[in-house]
Amino acid sequence: MLKNKSFLIVLIILIVALGLRLYLLQSHKILETDSPAYIRLGQNLIAGKGYIDNEGYKNLWFPPLYPILIGISSLITNNLELASRLISILFGVLLIIPVFLFVKRFYNEKSAYLASILTAIYPVLAYLSTIAYSDSLYIFLTMTIILVGWVTLTENKPYLYFIII
DSSP states (O other): HHHHHHHHHHHHHHHHHHHHHHOOOHOOOOTTTTTHHHHHHHHHHHHHOSSBOTSSSSSSSOOOOHHHHHHHHHHHHHHHHHHHHHHHHHHHHHHHHHHHHHHHHSOHHHHHHHHHHHHHHHHHHHHHSSSSSSSSHHHHHHHHHHHHHHHHHHHOOOOOOOOOO
């Protein structure tokens, strides 16, 4: 019963976070500074042109995962800008899960709920989740890797090292 209650509370927090981010999404009328570069990289990857930037050169600056996800998502949405923002929203909302699990392991369930709520409504995280930047994706990945690393060390599960690598 407690696990179902816990799941339900976290699900409600996720829904609130998603609603907040979708509401904030309406305030963006133009692309931010690096957004066109990420979008162009994703577009070029899907078009089979390679990891080519706006000037036609191979890009060595931006990490490739976010543009790859933009390219794949654009196949579904047919809109590169929307695809990039939806990826940011998705991972901004999903960040709540590793935060909850990590804080629950370190402290207790009540603290984990509070950390999840703060993650859901914290203005900087909410804003980063609505712009076409890779930040929300990499914050999510960083928190997830920290969580998996902690579980690997504390529960003596060396096979989890492969997830970190």
